[in-house]
Amino acid sequence: MLRERFNEDLKTAMKSRDQAAVSTLRMINSTLKDRDIAARPKGITQVDEAEIIDMLQKMVRQRQESIELYKQGGRQELVDKEQAEIDLIERYLPKKLSDAEQADAIAKAIAETGAASIKDMGKVMAALKAGYAGRMDFSKVGPALKAKLGG
Structure with missing residues (x-):
């Protein structure tokens, strides 16, 4: 389900010429393909939804760490770029519990x-x-x- 949403949203972003979304969605698809390839020796052709969610959470954490470093370096434009990627990635994650x-x-x-x-x-x-x-x-x-x- 998530896999299909990524591809559909990528098509939509390409049609609307939303470069930031296209770039982030391509990165998600690329990371997902890497995970699929890494799982092949275990006899798995495609990772499951739980693995995809874990991957997305790691991507968010990586960007949060980058934001901290960019803030320390005074690079607001990079902070904004990373935050935009986090916002897009979080659309695909389940709602957090209060x-x-x-x-x-x-x-x-x-x-x-x-x-x-x-x-x-x-x-x-x-x-x-x-x-x-x-x-x-x-x-x-x-x-x-x-x-x-x-x-």
């Missing part, structure tokens, strides 16, 4: 896995990643989970 929704999901995962201590953190994280991949900021989930499990 802090309250994230807290509810953590509580539910703890209950479902029967986690009682910090030793069970891996089980809970696995359950959250399976159910909420792309919708949670897992760098914030870890500390919140530790607090709930008494770590």
Whole structure:
């Protein structure tokens, strides 16, 4: 589904002569093709949606890191370019959970896995990643989970 959306949006961007969108969508397609090729030795011809979402999240993180460096260097035009790419990439990512929704999901995962201590953190994280991949900021989930499990 995402794969088709990329191609359709690329065609639309080309017709409307939106160079920034064309460039970003071509970059997404190129990165996706690289992932597909890397997966071939495992017997996979095309990576799945979860892998595509992971790829998009990495692309956003890379651009956020670049923005920080460009800000330090006083390169506002590059900051703007990177931010435009982030905005376009985020259109394809699932909607992020709010802090309250994230807290509810953590509580539910703890209950479902029967986690009682910090030793069970891996089980809970696995359950959250399976159910909420792309919708949670897992760098914030870890500390919140530790607090709930008494770590």
